[in-house]
Amino acid sequence: MRRGLLLILSSPSGAGKSTLSRRLMEWDADIRFSVSATTRTPRAGEVDGEHYHFCTREAFQTMIAGGQMLEHAEVFGNFYGSPRAPVETAMREGRDTLFDVDWQGGQQIRNSALGRDVVSIFILPPSIAELERRLRGRGQDSDEVIRGRMDKSRDEISHWAEYDYVLVNSDIDETEEKLRAILVAERLRRDRQPDLTDLVRDLNEEFAAR
Numbered sequence: 001m002r003r004g005l006l007l008i009l010s011s012p013s014g015a016g017k018s019t020l021s022r023r024l025m026e027w028d029a030d031i032r033f034s035v036s037a038t039t040r041t042p043r044a045g046e047v048d049g050e051h052y053h054f055c056t057r058e059a060f061q062t063m064i065a066g067g068q069m070l071e072h073a074e075v076f077g078n079f080y081g082s083p084r085a086p087v088e089t090a091m092r093e094g095r096d097t098l099f100d101v102d103w104q105g106g107q108q109i110r111n112s113a114l115g116r117d118v119v120s121i122f123i124l125p126p127s128i129a130e131l132e133r134r135l136r137g138r139g140q141d142s143d144e145v146i147r148g149r150m151d152k153s154r155d156e157i158s159h160w161a162e163y164d165y166v167l168v169n170s171d172i173d174e175t176e177e178k179l180r181a182i183l184v185a186e187r188l189r190r191d192r193q194p195d196l197t198d199l200v201r202d203l204n205e206e207f208a209a210r
């Protein structure tokens with residue numbers, strides 16, 4: 001039975017993870033997005049259950065205590081975590097799951113029992129000035145929040161080498177194309193294994209019968 005891949009996207013805030021996730025899922029509707037739980041307040045236009053499961057700190061702690069989180073971390077003063085159950089369901093169904101998580105989440109998923117199915121991708125901005133332009137251009141966060149996120153970007157970027165792939169998101173169309181290519185290649189690698197095992201067994205049986 002085919003197992004689903006766990007595709008992890010990380011980057012400093014504003015480098016383009018959400019944009020790329022949306023595009024990748026438009027390209028392949030079979031990919032499941034891991035909807036995180038968060039204690040942050042919703043931005044304009046964000047829908048509960050679609051972009052995030054918005055919850056209180058108490059509800060978040062209860063989920064952690066109940067073992068319901070595959071990973072969790074404090075990011076920019078709020079808690080974020082990936083619910084475990086939908087990921088396990090998708091894997092059983094052979095569907096790939098896409099995570100938009102920070103480096104702490106990436107590390108925890110990689111080190112979990114599901115780690116062998118992880119494909120991790122780090123997105124770099126072409127420059128720090130462009131990163132700030134994107135955060136400001138998004139028009140969703142206050143000046144203070146943007147400054148906090150810019151301050152943290154150096155720390156997030158310092159984890160780039162822990163990832164399987166690193167993409168510089170200069171042109172969004174080109175980055176999306178590379179992301180698709182990674183997914184196509186990684187799916188081939190996953191799907192190849194059982195076929196080869198069967199083929200080699202057949203070859204050995206053929207040798208034995210000669």
Ligand SMILES: Nc1ncnc2c1ncn2[C@@H]1O[C@H](COP(=O)(O)OP(=O)(O)OP(=O)(O)O)[C@@H](O)[C@H]1O
Pocket residue numbers: 011012013014015016017018019020134135137138169170171172173
């Ligand atoms: N290659 C690109 N060129 C120009 N603008 C881009 C590019 N990629 C993304 N953007 C824009 O940059 C802004 C930030 O992108 P996005 O929200 O996808 O970042 P993010 O990494 O998901 O941020 P966060 O971690 O805060 O959720 C958005 O307005 C998006 O349209």
Ligand SMILES: Nc1nc2c(ncn2[C@@H]2O[C@H](COP(=O)(O)O)[C@@H](O)[C@H]2O)c(=O)[nH]1
Pocket residue numbers: 010011012013017036037040071072073075076080081082100101102103104105106
């Ligand atoms: N470790 C986790 N990090 C997460 C999760 N969901 C989102 N994130 C990261 O938080 C920041 C901020 O996100 P924003 O929506 O407030 O801009 C960003 O780096 C996300 O990747 C999660 O479940 N776990």
